[in-house]
Amino acid sequence: MTWGYWNKILRIDLTSQRITKEEMDEDTYRLFVGGAGIGAKILWEEISSEVSAFDADNKLIFAGGPFQGHPVPGSAKFSVVSKSPLTNTYADSAAGARWGPLFKRAGYDVLVIQGKSENPVYIYIEDAEVKIRDARDVWGMDSYQAVDQVRKEIGDPRASVATIGQAGEKLVKIACIVVDKHSFAGRCGLGAVMGSKNLKAIAVKGSKKVPVSNLSQLKNYNRKYFKEINKASIESELRPHGTPVLCITAEGFGDMPIKYWTEDTWPEGAKKIGAPNYTKVLSAKPYPCLYCSIGCHRNIEIKDPAKYKLKGIGPEYETLGMFGTNLLIDNVKAIAVANDICNKSGIDTISTGACVGLAMECYEKGIITKKDTAGMELRWGNPDVLIELVKQIGNKVGFGSIFSEGTVEAAKKLGKNALELVVHVKGLDFPAHDARACWGLVPTYGTGTRGACHMRGVEEDVEMGGFYIPEIEVTEEHAKFFNREGKAHLTVKTQDYCALINSLVLCVFMPDGGGLSFTSILNIFNSITGWDWDIQEAMMCGERIFTLQRLINLRDGYTKKDDILPPKMYVPAKKGFRTGKIPPVNDLLNEYYELRGWDKEGRPTKEKLEKLSLLNFGIS
Amino acid sequence: MEVKVDLRLLNIYDKLAVELKENCTVRSLLEKLISIYGEDLKKLIASGKKGFRVIVIANGEIAKFDQGLKDKDELLLLLPVAGG
Secondary structure (H helix, E strand, C coil): CCCCCCCEEEEEECCCCEEEEEECCHHHHHHHCCHHHHHHHHHHHHCCCCCCCCCCCCCEEEECCCCCCCCCCCCCCEEEEEECCCCCCEEEEEECCCHHHHHHHCCCCEEEEECCCCCCEEEEEECCEEEEEECCCCCCCCHHHHHHHHHHHHCCCCCEEEECCHHHHCCCCCECEEECCCEEECHHHHHHHHHHCCEEEEEEECCCCCCCCCHHHHHHHHHHHHHHHHHHHHHCCHHHHCHHHHHHHHHHCCCCCECCCCECCCHHHHHHHCCCHHHHHCCCEECCCCCCCCCCCEEEEECCCHHHCEEEECCCHHHHHHHCHHHCCCCHHHHHHHHHHHHHHCECHHHHHHHHHHHHHHHHCCCCCCCCCCCCCCCCCCHHHHHHHHHHHHHCCCHHHHHHHHHHHHHHHHCCCHHHHCCEECCEECCCCCCCCCCCHHHHHHHCECECCCCCCCHHHHHHHCCCEHHHCECHHHCCCCCCCCHHHHHHHHHHHHHHHHHHCCCCCCCCCCCCCHHHHHHHHHHHHCCCCCHHHHHHHHHHHHHHHHHHHHHCCCCHHHHCCCHHHHCCECCCCCECCCCCHHHHHHHHHHHHCECCCCCECHHHHHHCCCHHHCCC | CEEEEEEEECCEEEEEEEECCCCCEHHHHHHHHHHHHCHHHHHHHCCCCCCCCCEEEECCEECCCCCECCCCCEEEEECCCCCC
16 A cells, blocks of 8 residues: 555446456556656556547546645645647646545546447446446536536535536537536646547545545644645735736736737736726635635626626636737626636637637638628627627537637638637647746747646746745746746746646645745655655656656657747737847757757657656657 | 836836935835835735835836836836736
8 A cells, every 4th residue: 555545546438338446556656646647657558649539549537646635735636637639649637626635535546537438428436336327418518507417416515526518518629627616627628538438527425534654744734834825825915816916917027918919018908807906896705625725716796787797706817818918808797707608618718718819810810701700790809709709619609610629720721821820839729928928938838748838837927926946946046037048947847846746736826826835745745655755856756747748749749840839929029028029939949958858859868768767668 | 316106016006206316226116105105005015035025127127126226217016926
């Protein structure tokens, strides 16, 4: 037995309806920890490059790590790993709420779903009992209805349910997985992979206690850090205002997308959609995941006007960026309504905002006309257009259905120069952070193993927010704006750090916003596992996981040319903080490859793989 | 001398011209702003090892707290925030 783990994989084959329980050895946990790391290892070993995302042979891996099952602050998370329909390679996406801890307490570390059911089903896991149930009555429901219906059928309103909405059923490639009507595994279209297997939902209940090495020490750490994180998050304004607190600052730095990355500043818009206006207008309050003392999610209520009446989850910073400044929309109530529609139909708000931005830009440039949109005028700043388009995209109807395969495929269909307008890496749309503002994001987006992602490197928070990790030399020295020096270093360190965090699986806001130090994270880890890891060993593990994900990208056909940024990132700003500045993309990437110990084509060398103990995994 | 200040600090969102003595620094400007806006601004920005938790952009460049100011400087004040 390994402290902090069950050494157990639950495998469900939906084609044969066979359910098996397999052992996993301690060495695997020591090499890949859990979550995104274990998922990458399984993906590498079990999914060849020939398998496409919607093939029955693709697998959907739900994985926790050593932290799940205990009241560790920020541990109510799990990772979903699969081959993405959007990027056709490795993808992981994490969600919170309560699913991760309850699944772990059911007695498993990892759930592997393979095959394809003949009819719609959902899975119900209650400790040792695992059932595949008919979901024909749930199929067609939105994600919120599905959570309620599944809970009703299993007779427990406290069961945690991960589900898809109509978008996942219809294989919309930006479909997400919705957890407890509260949190979302949003990126890379993994909800569509779930839909391709005719799997509507996975409900979990767990009652077991996960064995740990030093329980009294763990309890002391949990109490101490819970209070410290709460205090830090109040000081950093993350608890009072949630992620909308970022808007004004991000816009001030030229980090927020304006008019689908073609303009530079819009302070009036950022002020109207961000905190504190957001908090006031939407009556927003913290809505924490289990074991969280920050509560970055927001519960909101809109009473008027009647057409925007809403009570539920409010939009995050990313959604405000992609639906707000990105589209020149400053009506935060309308944005909240569009966000709610996405949550229910189950689509990623970042990629959805990119789809609408691309549509509006194509309309402005005459690439599409009213003839294409059934008479709809896709004007910038029009909230009604946003609301109508998100309905169409999520339900794959009307003009919006052109985006069911994402922005890149839509642009190919739209023709002319539409493809040049898309802002993505490896098929994944940029989140609401501009790499021209925070240059550390250049290699982070470029080499991001799931495509352009700010949560797999967090440089923007190092540069804009003073999030430093002194244990790994991520300091103020490396965070100077528009200075190439130190940026590749910053990316390497924070990518490896984030790979570890996503494998533990820990919410990154515990350190980034909550002030939890790397040393404190390892204190928790060591008290659970009894392994006595130091920073160096932990970072080596993070690098191993990141490198394995990169190897999957390379095996799936990606090369150095896919590490570059889209054309808009080479256009300097005409006003604002980043006026005249263009990041030196090639120089940053070359320095990054060198620091990584990769060759000039961006491939890890044999020596590097040997150092990371990856040669043993059949990689050469 | 006079500097122009653009404050974008949550509830304190304002633009104003501030009269300062010659050879003033960013730090003395921040102290003057606290005397103008009172406890609300103090609670928001007066903390941390360096005495202040605020980002100051002077004429488009990040400024240090001990940096000198000159007449007609334009300053933008932002709150450092993480967690996007």
